[in-house]
Amino acid sequence: MNKITILIYCKDRANIIASVTNFIAKKGGNIVYIDQHVDREQDIFFMRLESEFNDKDFCTDNFKTIFKEGLADKFEMKWRVYSSEKKPKMALFISKYDHCLYDLLGRYNSGELNLEIPFIISNHLDLKTIADNFKIPFYHIPVTKSTKQDAEAQQLALLKANKIDFIVLARYMQIISKTLINEYPNKIINIHHSFLPAFVGAKPYHSAYKRGVKIIGATSHYVTEELDAGPIIEQDVTRVTHTHAISDLITKGRDLEKIVLANAVKLHSERKVLVFNNKTVVFS
């Protein structure tokens, strides 16, 4: 049994759903999941579809060719086809905070995440023991103003050598350069410790405290060149009161950050996210 996931978007027009489902059926596929959305403002059609093929000789690469020629080109679709057999490879970038790291590795260990983590990169050595405990290769690549370019070249080499599909910044605390962003467009996931677009930039818990908000949040988004302005994948919030000092906001926020980032990682690795016009479509 071969199972593939297809993600599509294109200009909306009549009969797309029937055309796609008909095409799959004719190629011998059984559709087991379909979800679609039409953005009426932009007039764009989005779809996610899972299909099973019993044919022993089924080949995902062949399917891509006939899908492109027989259907996608006709509708001028942007599309991606994934085989469920190939787990996505995720690189973890960390720094000194351990809460998101523990959380992701705990989930990884328990089988909750359907992905591979070939390695962890950090600009500090503080969390090496954790990587060791979980038996994941750890690369220490310090970053200073003068070494930033070199550091990034090392990172990029590691990413390429390991055929990394996407990067997760688990409180990495460094600005990602244009070069890396362009190599991994909508494939670098960040966790920002505020309810975006409120409190962009550094020290959002301090700003939240100063403004006296009654709810704090965390936001996971794809990294784009503009700081904290990329497409939002997932957000969550929790209540606070005047009794919470900044340190309390930080502690409470950690629980949000962990869960929001883990959810974003799951959605991305299960190929449930499409990006259009700096916004996400997150399929069910």
Next chain:
Amino acid sequence: MNKITILIYCKDRANIIASVTNFIAKKGGNIVYIDQHVDREQDIFFMRLESEFNDKDFCTDNFKTIFKEGLADKFEMKWRVYSSEKKPKMALFISKYDHCLYDLLGRYNSGELNLEIPFIISNHLDLKTIADNFKIPFYHIPVTKSTKQDAEAQQLALLKANKIDFIVLARYMQIISKTLINEYPNKIINIHHSFLPAFVGAKPYHSAYKRGVKIIGATSHYVTEELDAGPIIEQDVTRVTHTHAISDLITKGRDLEKIVLANAVKLHSERKVLVFNNKTVVFS
């Protein structure tokens, strides 16, 4: 332009999605929405689909016939087809509490609810003024042990005469008899003031207080013969603390009841709910 909504469930098997979409396309329909779900425990396929037909001569009743003969019978589907032109007719049953009534009528007035309310029935006169203010016919049908059967006969006559599609018990506080339930199976919506299945029956806020829960809830469900045990449509909760007396739980609970009931009414009237095996599938 004619727009229809199709709800289907049947034993799961290969090619249902492609067969349905293909059938619609061949009849000239453009599918504008599709959502589906497979219950892997029960092996049941569920689908909701919206389709537009430009054909001037399109007739929903004709479509039902060809849909049944050309497709539904073959897959042994349970199915329903609705024309978007026909707004569902909802009867409101109330008693002495006004919060759900004000809430629903406020939404009705503002155009938020896509339905008609031909009349309101109450076993008391307390809320007649509200019905009058909103200019909705109000029938006072008192219910006592001895008159219960008569009262129900009157209710049924009104429901039939007005071609009512579904009934909403907006804190009606009376047990609905088997007769009425059988006339409107999965078409009588109740709001229960607890987080079911906790605190079934009378005085749930008192029970919640006694148990010392830290969260209270409200549940909207279809009425079945077993008390508070019907398929759950919608639930919501709110935090409480030891400082809340029973009267505070009641006040806080009212806000939950209003919103949960309104959401259930919207979901039902937009034909987004399917019931199978005493559980609901609530489409997006």
Next chain:
Amino acid sequence: MNKITILIYCKDRANIIASVTNFIAKKGGNIVYIDQHVDREQDIFFMRLESEFNDKDFCTDNFKTIFKEGLADKFEMKWRVYSSEKKPKMALFISKYDHCLYDLLGRYNSGELNLEIPFIISNHLDLKTIADNFKIPFYHIPVTKSTKQDAEAQQLALLKANKIDFIVLARYMQIISKTLINEYPNKIINIHHSFLPAFVGAKPYHSAYKRGVKIIGATSHYVTEELDAGPIIEQDVTRVTHTHAISDLITKGRDLEKIVLANAVKLHSERKVLVFNNKTVVFS
């Protein structure tokens, strides 16, 4: 039985709590509630206290005098003393949206709000019927650029004549002038339809849609001269997805606005809110 509520803030120093409680006890009061907070950043002490006096001759005005002279001056306190017998008087300012109006009047009618509403002011006639139904005097004071000053003079005259304690802007949609703000400092409650400080100003649902947030919110705050930047009293949020159009955000947001505004009104009218440094302390 006389019951008073005391609100205090002052520079933090040793023995404030014991001094206050001792003072009350010596004057024959039984303290039935006490809540306090110290802002360690600003080094400010805040307290709310309820006390019962059985003395037949108890007089709140006398108590104020001895409280000031015997205690408050010594600690250089800012303080307020309220008799529980005097319900606060609230003026409602509305425009064309009815959801917050219905919600507040429904709660008022059911006895949920411990306050009086002497009148409603609107710059439009659209909602007069609702005021009439609830039998609350309705003043139509149109506001245009040229008549703004006159309109405000009329408003102020009504507020003064009715001894209004605080004003609630239930989606009033007009900028309040400096004059009125200075007459009612931290006594004008607004509801803003976003999760402040995100989306300040006009059309926040449109901005939220454009940014692609996954959660929307509402914020109730005291009006200050800077737009949407006053002390936050209460906030709440709800989840949204890519499937929600702007109109859906508006509909979902209405439910938030109602509840957030109602909670803020309750907190203020129960004298549970203190403002310091553009932030609120909200007592339990």
Next chain:
Amino acid sequence: MNKITILIYCKDRANIIASVTNFIAKKGGNIVYIDQHVDREQDIFFMRLESEFNDKDFCTDNFKTIFKEGLADKFEMKWRVYSSEKKPKMALFISKYDHCLYDLLGRYNSGELNLEIPFIISNHLDLKTIADNFKIPFYHIPVTKSTKQDAEAQQLALLKANKIDFIVLARYMQIISKTLINEYPNKIINIHHSFLPAFVGAKPYHSAYKRGVKIIGATSHYVTEELDAGPIIEQDVTRVTHTHAISDLITKGRDLEKIVLANAVKLHSERKVLVFNNKTVVFS
């Protein structure tokens, strides 16, 4: 500087607050925190108070004596006095599930929990590596029907030898016997994977799935002889839909269990919980 925390409850009567604060002031203490609650149904007064003493010779044990003789006996108070210098000692009981263990140890490591964990007990060896990684002594005490009494004797010996203050069952999966409960009354914290009182007992996620609830929860409570019926410390919930299989509920529930248990542990270890009549008062 000595800081103590006092927890009190007694029959409600006039002047308790003033008497306690006055007593503390006379003994040279500065009250830095006070929170109180009156249960009007039971007519019981509850209080939590923190006080600082600058006296070099201050002795907590002495204070307890004079507090008892000078105040507590007079009001027939149940009371406890804690020195902030003495961190409570917590024993962790685990079995095969690692998510709560990772979560608690991660927080412990980061300094978020103000307590000591002298050891971990498990009836299985599966999670020994995690204890080793965090460098916490691990005792493997298998439990079978025939060895249950012996196992418990071993547990009790360890608890006594280490002067354990309270026990946390981090998904321990074994029924705790009456003997242990009586040794640690309201000092054994359990996490139950449902929104109690719904779904008491084994396999609550299966029951939740079967009932078709739209929200699942987790509950942390003190262990009493009646299964899952002890005083509730903390609860939280999350939304689910018809698309979630039982395995999804289990995965989503793990996140709830972790956070609810961690919050309960924090509240207990910070001496913020009082139990009366099988309910908790949770101070701010």
